Amino acid sequence: MIRFIAFLLICALPAHAEEEIVLGLSQDQVAITATFEGSDILVFGAVKRETPIPDKSELGVIVTIAGPDQPVDIWRKDRRVGIWINTDEVEVDAAPSFYAVATSAPMRDVLHHVEDLQYRITTPRTIKAIGGQVSDSVAFMNALIRIRTDEGLYQRLEGAIDLEEDTLFRTAITLPANLTEGTYEARIFLTRNGRVIDEYRTEIPVRKVGLERWLYNLAHNYALLYGLMSLAIAVGAGWGASAIFGMLRR
Secondary structure, X not given: OHHHHHHHHHHHOOOOOOEEEEEEEOOOOEEEOOOOOOEEEEEEEEEEEOOOOOOOOOEEEEEEEEOXXXXXXXXXXXXXXXXXXXXXXXXXXXXEOOEEEEEOOOHHHHOXXXXXXXXXXXXXXXXXXXXXXXXXXXXXXXXXXXXXHHOOOEEEEOOOOEEEOOOEEEEEEEEOOOOOOEEEEEEEEEEEOOEEEEEEXXXXXXXXXXXXXXXXXXXXXXXXXXXXXXHHHHHHHHHHHHHHHHHHHO
């Protein structure tokens, strides 16, 4: 009886993954300054194993970096009476302000559809709760993805992860200049034959610093003072330009 109870207790303990992720980042935070033009984050790591590498299954690595979620209103424009106007609208409860997903092989080879449903890895799965009085809301979601992809805010980097001997991996993800401030989440997945076998998560703070932070705080916390200062700068710049032009004419 005692042996049976001990066996049940051992079975109830959480199972340890035979392959685990050991991760590193080139930087653990991103500072947005007045001259910020974007940044590259190098993600590198290794696979820690307790057993030999399986021979008959394919190892895959997926890296995602997601910015803060935001609500989005998507409009469709139609031509009416010779002009373009907004007609249909779709409301998105939450969509990442930035999203990049990199893989070690084509997505179809490293991730099963069921795993994508569970872990929300591909870009469409990260967009939550699309609603509106339209029948083709998927078209609106595809339009949002297309627009943000053109802006560099959504990235699908298939085959961009270098995987060496099924043990070492690395990739670089470019953060554009038009980043939203907030906490970014990095997720790394190990897959075997399309099934997730391990997951690692970490956070990357993205913050305005220096003059950019001062101006941001001034605009949001002291709007009147910010407006008066902007007006004074505009008047001063106009007067200075007028004075220099007058001196040049003499």
